[in-house]
Amino acid sequence: MTVVLRARGLGKRYGRRWALQDCNFQIPAGKVVGLVGPNGAGKTTLLQLAVGLLAPTAGTIEVLGGRPAKTPAQLGRVGFVAQETPTYAALSIEDHLHMGAWLNPGWDAELAEHRIERLGLDLSRKAGRLSGGERAQLALTLAIAKRPDLLLLDEPVAGLDPLARREFLQGLMEVVAEHGVSVVLSSHLVADLERVCDYLVVLVASRVRVAGEVETLLASHHRLVGPRRDLATLSADQEVIEESHTERQSTLLVRTDEPILDPAWSVGEVTLEDLVLAYMGRQGQAERVQGSKLEVVR
Amino acid sequence: MIRLTLRQFRTQAVVALGALLVVAVLLAITGPTVVHLAAESAVTKFPGPYLSLHEALSFVLLAIPALIGIFWGAPLVARELETGTFRLAWTQSVTRTRWLAVKLAVLGVSSMVVAGLFSLMVTWWSGPIDRVKLNLFDSAWFGARGITPIGYALFAFALGVTAGVAICRVQPAIVTTLVAFIFARVAVTLWVRPHFLAPVHTSFALTSPMVGIGVVNNAAGATLSASASIPNDWVYSAQIVSKTGHALIPQAVQNAIPDLGAAGGAHAQGVGQEFQTQFQTGIAKLSTTYHVLVTYQPGSRYWAFQGLETTLFIALALALFGVCFWWVRGRVS
Numbered sequence: 001m002t003v004v005l006r007a008r009g010l011g012k013r014y015g016r017r018w019a020l021q022d023c024n025f026q027i028p029a030g031k032v033v034g035l036v037g038p039n040g041a042g043k044t045t046l047l048q049l050a051v052g053l054l055a056p057t058a059g060t061i062e063v064l065g066g067r068p069a070k071t072p073a074q075l076g077r078v079g080f081v082a083q084e085t086p087t088y089a090a091l092s093i094e095d096h097l098h099m100g101a102w103l104n105p106g107w108d109a110e111l112a113e114h115r116i117e118r119l120g121l122d123l124s125r126k127a128g129r130l131s132g133g134e135r136a137q138l139a140l141t142l143a144i145a146k147r148p149d150l151l152l153l154d155e156p157v158a159g160l161d162p163l164a165r166r167e168f169l170q171g172l173m174e175v176v177a178e179h180g181v182s183v184v185l186s187s188h189l190v191a192d193l194e195r196v197c198d199y200l201v202v203l204v205a206s207r208v209r210v211a212g213e214v215e216t217l218l219a220s221h222h223r224l225v226g227p228r229r230d231l232a233t234l235s236a237d238q239e240v241i242e243e244s245h246t247e248r249q250s251t252l253l254v255r256t257d258e259p260i261l262d263p264a265w266s267v268g269e270v271t272l273e274d275l276v277l278a279y280m281g282r283q284g285q286a287e288r289v290q291g292s293k294l295e296v297v298r
Numbered sequence: 299m300i301r302l303t304l305r306q307f308r309t310q311a312v313v314a315l316g317a318l319l320v321v322a323v324l325l326a327i328t329g330p331t332v333v334h335l336a337a338e339s340a341v342t343k344f345p346g347p348y349l350s351l352h353e354a355l356s357f358v359l360l361a362i363p364a365l366i367g368i369f370w371g372a373p374l375v376a377r378e379l380e381t382g383t384f385r386l387a388w389t390q391s392v393t394r395t396r397w398l399a400v401k402l403a404v405l406g407v408s409s410m411v412v413a414g415l416f417s418l419m420v421t422w423w424s425g426p427i428d429r430v431k432l433n434l435f436d437s438a439w440f441g442a443r444g445i446t447p448i449g450y451a452l453f454a455f456a457l458g459v460t461a462g463v464a465i466c467r468v469q470p471a472i473v474t475t476l477v478a479f480i481f482a483r484v485a486v487t488l489w490v491r492p493h494f495l496a497p498v499h500t501s502f503a504l505t506s507p508m509v510g511i512g513v514v515n516n517a518a519g520a521t522l523s524a525s526a527s528i529p530n531d532w533v534y535s536a537q538i539v540s541k542t543g544h545a546l547i548p549q550a551v552q553n554a555i556p557d558l559g560a561a562g563g564a565h566a567q568g569v570g571q572e573f574q575t576q577f578q579t580g581i582a583k584l585s586t587t588y589h590v591l592v593t594y595q596p597g598s599r600y601w602a603f604q605g606l607e608t609t610l611f612i613a614l615a616l617a618l619f620g621v622c623f624w625w626v627r628g629r630v631s
Contacts, residue, residue, distance in 0.1 A: 073391070075392065076391035080389040086382035087386065090309075098301070104390055
């Protein structure tokens with residue numbers, strides 16, 4: 001298995017606040033990876049570390065076997081679409097394509113022009129006059145026409161209306177199908193990722209909560225509904241991610257690789273959204289528990 | 299990278315070339331008249347507009363480095379940081395060290411060329427008037443002729459870039475650049491330039507036409523002071539001292555020119571004939587014991603000073619470039 005991104009003890013601190021902490025995970029090649037988490041979880045920090053815009057405070061990050069932004073060749077292998085898809089407002093689309101050609105030895109001019117043409121954009125238009133969706137498309141074009149092995153996209157669809165959002169993701173999937181590029185895209189909305197991702201990294205409060213193939217994750221998480229019971233009685237291989245109880249009934253979201261044999265449970269499937277929300281919620285619970293403890297101590 | 303730099307620099311470059319062209323045409327039209335009038339030794343009869351233009355040109359030449367710092371230097375990196383486009387620029391297949399190196403080289407050289415051409419034109423056009431009217435070694439004019447504007451321009455540019463990198467926002471960077479540039483220019487003029495080379499000391503007789511003797515009234519009574527005007531030299535000070543190096547004793551002045559106090563501090567030339575005579579005789583008497591010690595930089599050192607000042611500012615600019623590289627390479631965005 002080839003690994004496109006490997007983080008070991010990765011951390012980034014701003015002043016006294018850790019934006020990212022203790023990240024250990026790896027992403028196999030050829031995947032479309034959804035990096036999901038609430039706002040401020042550290043998604044942007046992680047992606048900027050991967051592209052070399054930031055340097056880690058702790059640990060290491062290895063991208064395509066090299067250190068991010070170390071050499072021009074390394075920079076050329078990674079395509080990046082930054083949050084809010086920045087472009088030069090005063091330069092035309094054509095200027096941007098020229099820039100891509102001037103700065104990237106592997107530039108695929110045909111691909112870039114073809115994409116712009118298919119989007120129906122006028123080459124002479126200034127980037128500052130493009131709509132959010134068009135600008136995102138231009139940024140994506142710049143990132144893929146350098147023919148990277150790995151494409152990183154930071155909340156590329158956050159500011160787009162539903163139609164532009166769909167078009168953007170469609171365009172992205174075409175690129176993946178055509179060029180077999182690995183992709184990591186972040187979002188705080190699972191719905192955006194559900195349609196396109198086959199791998200998921202959930203980042204909550206500066207830590208990676210869960211990372212894995214979407215299929216495996218869905219297969220190993222179950223919603224259990226049954227009579228109310230003490231969680232200590234669950235079998236050892238079942239990890240409770242989320243729980244809610246009424247007087248008579250317990251509803252759990254558990255992670256296990258073993259089949260659920262206990263006949264008292266009725267077992268249900270989980271959706272990706274359930275799963276992500278459960279992991280995000282768990283963090284919230286943990287914090288609440290900690291918070292109340294602190295109050296007691298005080 | 300060079301082509302991208304040129305593309306992004308295009309508008310600013312066109313503005314600068316346009317301004318150079320306008321000035322060049324203006325000076326080409328009026329220049330021959332200046333030369334002609336000077337040849338007829340009629341400089342004192344220069345028409346007013348020419349003298350105004352002469353002053354305006356010097357002022358513009360003083361301002362050009364600041365303008366370069368503000369409009370070329372400050373936005374260079376700050377605008378990228380402010381609008382987020384650095385995330386686009388720094389993720390192309392070009393390291394940010396090279397990105398910055400090319401930008402600094404292209405715009406830095408352009409700054410020096412523009413300032414140099416401008417100074418060349420102004421120095422040429424003003425030459426005939428300068429020769430009669432000005433002492434170019436004087437602090438007021440030193441920075442508005444010759445090669446110093448080249449050094450100032452590169453320095454101002456570097457200052458602008460550094461401020462932009464440090465502050466990350468264009469407008470505060472512009473203000474900082476302007477303030478820091480003016481401070482640096484004033485500081486060097488007042489405190490550094492006088493020490494480039496050790497000054498020369500020369501003694502003049504009190505009666506020498508090179509020196510002027512004035513009257514100073516202070517609490518201790520009236521005494522004399524000296525000033526020196528030597529064409530093209532930069533005079534630091536002129537002091538009346540005795541052969542043994544002692545300062546002028548008020549008593550000696552009283553003895554030589556008894557009416558000096560009564561003259562009420564008015565300048566010697568401005569009062570009656572009788573006092574005038576007494577003053578002249580007194581000066582002659584004093585000059586047997588006292589002379590004027592003038593400390594100055596001879597005019598022959600003008601170009602050495604121009605070279606030293608330019609080198610100093612270029613060295614400062616290079617140091618600032620070093621700071622920019624260090625900052626951009628390790629920057630936390």
